[in-house]
Amino acid sequence: MTELLKYQIALSLVKGIGPKLARNLVAYVGEVEEVFKQSERSLSKIPGIGSVVAKSIKSADVLERAEEEIEFILQHQIQPLFFTSPEFPSRLNYCDDAPLMIFLKGQNKLDSRKVIGIVGTRQSSEDAKINCEKLVSGLAVNYPDLVIVSGLAYGIDVCAHQSALKNSVATYGVLAHGLDRIYPSLHRNTAAQMIGQGGLITEFLTKTNPDKPNFVRRNRIVAGLVDALIVVESGIKGGAVITARIASSYNRDVLAFPGCVNNEMAKGCNYLIKSNIAGLVEDAQDVANALGWEVDKNHNSVQKKIFNEFNNSEEELLYTLLYNNKEMTANELSLASNLPVSKVSANMLSLEFAGMVKSLPGNAFRLL
Numbered sequence: 001m002t003e004l005l006k007y008q009i010a011l012s013l014v015k016g017i018g019p020k021l022a023r024n025l026v027a028y029v030g031e032v033e034e035v036f037k038q039s040e041r042s043l044s045k046i047p048g049i050g051s052v053v054a055k056s057i058k059s060a061d062v063l064e065r066a067e068e069e070i071e072f073i074l075q076h077q078i079q080p081l082f083f084t085s086p087e088f089p090s091r092l093n094y095c096d097d098a099p100l101m102i103f104l105k106g107q108n109k110l111d112s113r114k115v116i117g118i119v120g121t122r123q124s125s126e127d128a129k130i131n132c133e134k135l136v137s138g139l140a141v142n143y144p145d146l147v148i149v150s151g152l153a154y155g156i157d158v159c160a161h162q163s164a165l166k167n168s169v170a171t172y173g174v175l176a177h178g179l180d181r182i183y184p185s186l187h188r189n190t191a192a193q194m195i196g197q198g199g200l201i202t203e204f205l206t207k208t209n210p211d212k213p214n215f216v217r218r219n220r221i222v223a224g225l226v227d228a229l230i231v232v233e234s235g236i237k238g239g240a241v242i243t244a245r246i247a248s249s250y251n252r253d254v255l256a257f258p259g260c261v262n263n264e265m266a267k268g269c270n271y272l273i274k275s276n277i278a279g280l281v282e283d284a285q286d287v288a289n290a291l292g293w294e295v296d297k298n299h300n301s302v303q304k305k306i307f308n309e310f311n312n313s314e315e316e317l318l319y320t321l322l323y324n325n326k327e328m329t330a331n332e333l334s335l336a337s338n339l340p341v342s343k344v345s346a347n348m349l350s351l352e353f354a355g356m357v358k359s360l361p362g363n364a365f366r367l368l
Helices: 002-013 019-029 032-037 040-042 049-059 058-074 128-140 156-166 185-195 212-225 239-249 264-274 284-291 296-309 314-327 330-337 340-353
Strands: 079-082 101-106 116-121 145-149 170-174 197-203 228-231 253-256 327-329 357-360 364-367
Touching: 002 019, 002 032, 002 058, 002 079, 002 101, 019 032, 019 239, 032 128, 040 128, 049 170, 116 156, 116 239, 128 145, 128 156, 128 284, 145 156, 145 212, 156 170, 156 185, 170 185, 170 212, 185 197, 185 330, 197 212, 212 239, 212 330, 228 239, 228 264, 228 284, 239 253, 253 264, 253 284, 284 357, 314 327, 314 330, 314 340, 327 330, 330 340, 330 364, 340 357
Parallel strands: 116 145, 116 228, 145 170, 170 197, 228 253
Antiparallel strands: 079 101, 101 197, 327 364, 357 364
16 A cells, blocks of 8 residues: 555656646556656656656656655554545546646545535635625534535635534535645634634645645635535635636536625635626525535434433534544544533533433544
């Protein structure tokens, strides 16, 4: 496995090979290992490769860098997902420029049935934040299997992540750098909670700086992972508009909140709506209608009945986390709920006495 991973990472590092050519190359030779076992002369004769790229493939540098990255992956429990892996997000495989591989810290729920992206300006207004929070909470009530993807940036991005955490739905942040850092650092605590209730994703190796071009590359992953992209607030030149255009090119649904014509930070959304790139939405019900989502009435009735039996909001939060994740340890529950382990243990004991959860070896829990 480690040997195979070395070749997978190395291929993503070869200069002159983009995602599409790399996929064609693997298909041509049969296996990723075979790419590096071919002679330079044989490689140069493969369509699209040539002598310069063949020389880069045979360079020892990419394999050495790959081995260095594997050390970090093993030490920090990172999940490397190559495009041929069954765990690689299936939606990305329909995008021509999708990365060859991504690195995931957290849980892999990326192939869930309902995955939406929520993006917007870093200089978000209070009204936009309220719209974002209401959107997430409104969807979470009816669709507990919801997954929310964004970019962990200031403004709308982090608002979407934090709202997801608050409403106990999975959320993923797509990063413009490696998993050896969090940018902006102010969002480190939010990122830590996300790992317990979703995760962090990147195509970049460690020691990669969050340079401006990386954010544009990051945006295509946000667009590719989702069924629909929702722009809450954005200027006409905002990164959210770029992401919306990419999502549209991937045949994803694009939706946007309208804004005042005199508000510079609303002009991007208004432009997307006026250009028929995005549909107009004002709340969670509009989003559900646009995507054709039906409410699971059974889930709602059962949940309402159960929620009446909780002693406090902490029990309700912990129960919902287990409902969405099937099985979690006390430490994972603590991280996802932002409650001390001591409170988690006390509340889980109460839920166990009530016959609602079962304790498992390793200080883990699942629903009965």
